[in-house]
Amino acid sequence: EDQVTQSPEALRLQEGESSSLNCSYTVSGLRGLFWYRQDPGKGPEFLFTLYSAGEEKEKERLKATLTKKESFLHITAPKPEDSATYLCAVLGNSGYALNFGKGTSLLVTP
C-alpha cells in the first residue's frame, strides 16, 4: 500500500529564512509525486509533478526535488504570502488516485 509521510507537521519561519519541507514515500512503482499549496477554506492549488529520481522543478521561491524515497520542497527567502499548508501526494502503479500525506502547515512571519 502506498504511504506518504510529511514532516514537519508545522513550521514557522521568519521572512527571508529559507528552509525545506520533507515528503517521504513508499510506493509500488512511482507514476508521479505531486505537490500542492492549500490556503484555509480553499481547494489545493497544483504546484509540481515529479516523475523520477533526480528531477527538479522550480516556481518562484519554490523548488521541488525527488529521490527514490523522498521529495523536498525548498522555500528560498519566503514571504508572508507563502504561508499555507503544503500537501504531497503520490500516484503508484497499484492505484488510480493520488494518495496524500497530512501536510505541512507553514507560517512565515514578517
Place this chain on the structure above:
Amino acid sequence: DGGITQSPKYLFRKEGQNVTLSCEQNLNHDAMYWYRQDPGQGLRLIYYSQIVNDFQKGDIAEGYSVSREKKESFPLTVTSAQKNPTAFYLCATKGGTEAFFGQGTRLTVV
C-alpha cells in the same frame, strides 16, 4: 473560465437527510475524484471514476454514492447512512501530468 466548479460552497444537512454535492469540469479530463478532508487527517479518497459510466469505491465509500453519466459531471451524494458527514469535500480531475482540485464544499450537519 476554465477548471473545476464545485457547488454549493457551504451546505447544511439535517439528520437523516440525503444531500448532493455538485462537481463540474471543463478540462476534458477523463478521471475524476472525490476526497474528504478532516482536520489533522489529510485527504481521504471516497470515490473515483476513470471513464463515463464507471466508478470505483475509494478508502471511505460507506455512506456515499456517485454517478458519472457525463464526462463533465461527477456528483456526490452523502446519504443518511454516513454517520459523521461534517467535513470539507474536494473534487479533483486528472489529465496527463497534472491533477487539479475544485474549491471545495463545506458540509455541516445541523
